[in-house]
Amino acid sequence: MTASMSTTTSPSRGPLFELREVNYRYEEIVAIDSCSLVLERGTRVALLGANGSGKSTLLLLLDALQPPSAGSIRFDGKELTPAALLDERTNHDFRRRVGFVFQNPEVQLFNPTVRDEIAFGPLQLGWPADRIRDEVERMVDRMQLRAVVERPTFRLSMGEKKRVAIASVLILDPEVILLDEPTAGLDPRSQSGVIDLLVAWKGSGRTVVVATHDLGVIEEIADRCLVFQEGRLVADRTPAEVLADLDLLTRTGLVHSHQHSHRSGLHHAHPHLHRHEHDGS
Amino acid sequence: MTGEPAKLPAAAVASPGFRLAGRAPIERTLEELLRVAERSLYAEETSRRGGLLQVFDARAKWIGFVGFAVAAGLARTFAVLGALFAGALVLALLSRLRLRELALRAWLPALLFTALVGGPALFLTPGPPAPGLPVALGISAIGARSVGFLLLRVETITSFTLLLVLTTPWARLLAALRSLRVPATVVVILGMTYRFLFLLLKSAHDLFLARRSRAVGTLPPRQARQLFSRTTGVLLSKTVNTSQQVYLAMVARGFTGDARLLDPLAMHGRDWFAVAASLAVSGVAIWAGR
Numbered sequence: 154m155t156a157s158m159s160t161t162t163s164p165s166r167g168p169l170f171e172l173r174e175v176n177y178r179y180e181e182i183v184a185i186d187s188c189s190l191v192l193e194r195g196t197r198v199a200l201l202g203a204n205g206s207g208k209s210t211l212l213l214l215l216d217a218l219q220p221p222s223a224g225s226i227r228f229d230g231k232e233l234t235p236a237a238l239l240d241e242r243t244n245h246d247f248r249r250r251v252g253f254v255f256q257n258p259e260v261q262l263f264n265p266t267v268r269d270e271i272a273f274g275p276l277q278l279g280w281p282a283d284r285i286r287d288e289v290e291r292m293v294d295r296m297q298l299r300a301v302v303e304r305p306t307f308r309l310s311m312g313e314k315k316r317v318a319i320a321s322v323l324i325l326d327p328e329v330i331l332l333d334e335p336t337a338g339l340d341p342r343s344q345s346g347v348i349d350l351l352v353a354w355k356g357s358g359r360t361v362v363v364a365t366h367d368l369g370v371i372e373e374i375a376d377r378c379l380v381f382q383e384g385r386l387v388a389d390r391t392p393a394e395v396l397a398d399l400d401l402l403t404r405t406g407l408v409h410s411h412q413h414s415h416r417s418g419l420h421h422a423h424p425h426l427h428r429h430e431h432d433g434s
Numbered sequence: 435m436t437g438e439p440a441k442l443p444a445a446a447v448a449s450p451g452f453r454l455a456g457r458a459p460i461e462r463t464l465e466e467l468l469r470v471a472e473r474s475l476y477a478e479e480t481s482r483r484g485g486l487l488q489v490f491d492a493r494a495k496w497i498g499f500v501g502f503a504v505a506a507g508l509a510r511t512f513a514v515l516g517a518l519f520a521g522a523l524v525l526a527l528l529s530r531l532r533l534r535e536l537a538l539r540a541w542l543p544a545l546l547f548t549a550l551v552g553g554p555a556l557f558l559t560p561g562p563p564a565p566g567l568p569v570a571l572g573i574s575a576i577g578a579r580s581v582g583f584l585l586l587r588v589e590t591i592t593s594f595t596l597l598l599v600l601t602t603p604w605a606r607l608l609a610a611l612r613s614l615r616v617p618a619t620v621v622v623i624l625g626m627t628y629r630f631l632f633l634l635l636k637s638a639h640d641l642f643l644a645r646r647s648r649a650v651g652t653l654p655p656r657q658a659r660q661l662f663s664r665t666t667g668v669l670l671s672k673t674v675n676t677s678q679q680v681y682l683a684m685v686a687r688g689f690t691g692d693a694r695l696l697d698p699l700a701m702h703g704r705d706w707f708a709v710a711a712s713l714a715v716s717g718v719a720i721w722a723g724r
Contacts, residue, residue, distance in 0.1 A: 213682070244690065245688065248688040252686075253683075255679065257679070259676075260676060260679040260682075261683040263629050263680055263684065269605070272696055273684075274688055276694040277687055282696050282698075
């Protein structure tokens with residue numbers, strides 16, 4: 154996958170996202186608990202946490218696909234509310250600037266062919282037909298989808314589906330990209346392609362928020378890590394600091410000192426854990 | 435999913451009727467439905483072929499379809515119904531559709547459905563016996579005529595429906611409905627239903643496959659029914675959840691309810707001519723078929 158992309162950073166100043174005391178509940182379950190944070194423009198953020206810790210819910214909130222149960226979320230200085238997004242111009246502007254790659258590509262692929270799928274977003278945003286055709290062709294080449302461009306999306310491999318899902322978002326050239334477990338369920342080659350893409354966004358000015366379990370790559374793909382536990386933000390540090398804190402990783406279910414290390418290759422990324430394992434503790 | 439793996443009572447395993455797990459009727463039905471769903475993607479392929487109906491604007495085809503369907507519904511003579519049916523056949527051939535496909539997807543199911551619904555009328559409708567048939571069969575002339583009309587009417591309307599669907603990409607069909615002032619809510623519901631059906635069938639198939647992989651024998655009918663009802667509930671909630679995610683994924687890319695097209699709908703001279711011709715033919719058929 155070729156990763157070069159143009160940058161579409163907004164000329165506005167101030168934080169891009171600002172969350173204040175955000176709560177989200179699925180009926181009785183608290184998915185996000187009193188979360189306050191600020192995401193600056195151009196930063197690459199990894200959301201870490203065990204399954205069910207609230208990472209995916211936070212991404213849905215950031216993309217305004219779910220309104221918070223309490224608290225407020227501001228994007229580029231404006232509050233994100235369902236009412237605000239009813240305004241066509243606001244909705245159009247927000248959807249153009251913020252792209253979301255879902256964890257399960259099955260839910261993101263609903264058009265008859267790969268080409269239709271990639272063209273869906275630009276069509277919704279009312280791009281001119283010629284521009285859509287050109288951009289689709291460019292994206293097909295960039296994501297190495299030429300061989301499957303006319304194929305029905307349900308006939309693709311998981312790796313191909315993921316690439317199509319990413320292409321369908323990247324074509325909008327969003328300023329912010331939210332990715333939910335982008336490497337989940339992929340074979341090593343496909344994982345490597347996605348990671349290369351994330352790595353290449355460093356210094357692009359693009360804001361990237363990735364929910365992941367993969368500690369082995371966070372130093373490459375993120376400048377900042379937000380660690381969640383049972384819906385609460387429990388740490389906001391650099392990747393190196395997070396990887397050095399074995400207690401935090403263990404407490405939040407991100408490592409289980411013995412079983413995980415040899416399979417995940419975590420010992421390369423985490424010298425403390427490596428030593429810990431060989432201490433025989 | 436389906437709860438704990440199905441346990442077979444020892445007595446059932448020991449019984450002479452016990453056999454290893456095979457595909458239950460429900461699974462066979464699901465596989466068949468999945469095949470049908472896959473064939474609807476065949477519609478996307480046929481709709482891109484260069485044939486007669488493929489060149490017309492979707493709105494022109496909708497209007498023509500409604501006209502022919504009304505004419506078939508009102509016709510009271512076999513000649514008119516037969517002519518409309520023959521017209522559908524000619525249009526299918528000119529649109530490069532395979533008649534075998536039409537037979538499998540439209541005529542055969544319509545025949546079976548009509549036989550099921552109208553069959554009893556053959557024997558229950560009072561009147562003189564149908565000429566040319568043994569009196570012992572007890573089929574009245576009026577009954578035979580009613581069932582014949584029903585059958586031909588259903589086959590004709592189904593053929594026109596299939597012509598519309600097989601020669602028009604789904605997105606264009608929906609866009610045409612919006613353009614014909616059908617409310618956005620109805621169009622969104624139609625679009626989501628189409629996607630929901632795919633997800634439902636795929637989930638159902640996966641679910642039953644997973645169940646089969648964990649079963650070592652056929653369950654007694656009562657347990658099989660219990661398992662089926664539990665599975666159906668789980669399946670529906672799973673699919674509703676997935677379709678909600680699909681909707682969110684659409685919204686995330688700017689979907690607001692309108693079906694948008696890369697090549698916008700456009701009525702050219704040939705489309706207006708097709709509308710005029712189909713309405714004229716429908717009008718003549720309605721008048722002649724009184």
